[in-house]
Amino acid sequence: MRRFLPDGFTLSLVATVVLASMLPCRGSAAGVFEVVTDVAIGLLFFLHGAKLSREAVVAGMTNWRLHLTVLASTFLLFPLLGIVLKPVLSPLVSPDLYLGILFLCTLPSTVQSSIAFTSIARGNVPAAIVSASASSLLGIFITPLLVGVVIAGTGQGGLSLHAVGAIVVQLFVPFVAGQIAQRWIGGWVRKHATLLTFVDRGSILLVVYTAFSAAVLQGLWHQLPMPVLAGLVVVNAALLTCALLITRYGARALGFTKEDEITIVFCGSKKSLAAGVPMAKVLFAGHPLGLIVLPIMLFHQIQLMACAVLARRYALRRDGVPAAIVAGGVRR
Incomplete structure (x- = not known):
């Protein structure tokens, strides 16, 4: 059952919301x-720029079909799912929460996970x-543009030049x-990767604290009854399930190897909390930020739990363990 338990960072997020x-x-x-918070976010992206090796990017660019597939899943499939599924899923949550869901759909993929x-x-x-790093970098440009298109379609305003x-x-x-540099x-x-992790997680916790502080002062918990929160979990799970299934069977239909299929599934189904929370702070200055970032926080934990199980099953099958045993959860 350990793989279903929240990780330390998720517990920190929960503690920050409680605080x-x-x-x-x-x-x-x-x-x-x-x-x-602004200083921490700037430092975070500075360190990401210093860490990302240009040589590694150039070396991995040869597999362009895989990278285009991952980018298409991240920046085309997810926004389409958010729009197409809206009539079915939006009744489960409030309009502001679904705006957060649509924003989630425009985010780049994670890098570390x-x-x-x-x-x-x-x-x-x-x-x-290469795919995860490219998604993270391109997301700086693509996500604001997608947000402008998606929000314009909801009637809740558009993307300003200031943003x-x-x-x-x-x-x-x-x-x-x-x-x-x-x-x-x-x-x-x-060499000092723990520094980047500290700044990464620290900046997110700062944004979450300030966002939820403002939301609580505006009556957040009166606007978010338990049925709506449960509906948000269902919406996030539905989006992730669709993305995992489409990337998996889409990669097979396109003739990718098993190794490339795995890469497409795990890079093309993720959404970055580290990029999403700072971007939300900038892009949604006039909106209830706590409700915007809450879907990202929940999606973060759901994707970690689901992908931990899926990665283990892939690994066991790659090691020659029969599918029936893998499904039964037998450990090696």
């Missing part, structure tokens, strides 16, 4: 937290590194600065 519910930051303290699950499942790890400029200044400029500090950053 914001009991002790929300307000007044001058909220202003200080906003500044600290996509690579980790691909490795566990015996997939094409070099291709996963695009804020994304460029707060996310892309630090990333480019990190790429430039990679020549001098890239090796040090990769």
Whole structure:
């Protein structure tokens, strides 16, 4: 049962939401937290730029069919699922929550977990590194554009030039600065990966705390009864299930090898909490941010649990364990 339990970071997210519910930051303290959060987000993308090796990207670009398939799943399949399934799934949640679902559908793939699950499942790890990294980088540009298209279709406003400029200044400029500085500090950053993890998770927790503090002060928990929260879990699970099935059988229909299929499944079905929370802070300044980021937080945990089970089954089958035994959950 251990694989179904929340990881430490998820527990930290829950604790942060509880803290914001009991002790929300307000007044001058909220202003200080906003500044600290902005600095942490800029540092996060600077370190990501310093860590991402240009040589690894160039070396992995030869498998262009796989990379295009992953990008199509991330930036085309998910938004289409969010729009097509809206008549069926939107009655389960509130309009603001479904706006968060649509935003979730526009996000890039994760980097760390996509690579980790691909490795566990015996997939094409070099291709996963390139696909996940490319998705994360391109998402800085593609996600705001998709948000503009998707939100315009909901009648809740569009994407302003100010929001695009804020994304460029707060996310892309630090990333480019990190790429430039990679020549001098890239090796040090990769060697001290725990620093990046600390900044990564710390910046997310800061955004979640400030977002939920503002939401609690606006009466978040009065707007979010348990049936709506349960409906949100169902909507997230439905989206992930569709993505996993389509990427799996789509990769087979396109004639990819088993290693490439694994990479497509785990890179093409993920959504990045690390990129989504900072982007939401910039793109949805006039919206209830707590309700926007809540779907991303739930999807994060659901995708980790589901992909942990799926990666293990892939690995056992790659090791020659019969499908019936894998389905029965026998450990090796």
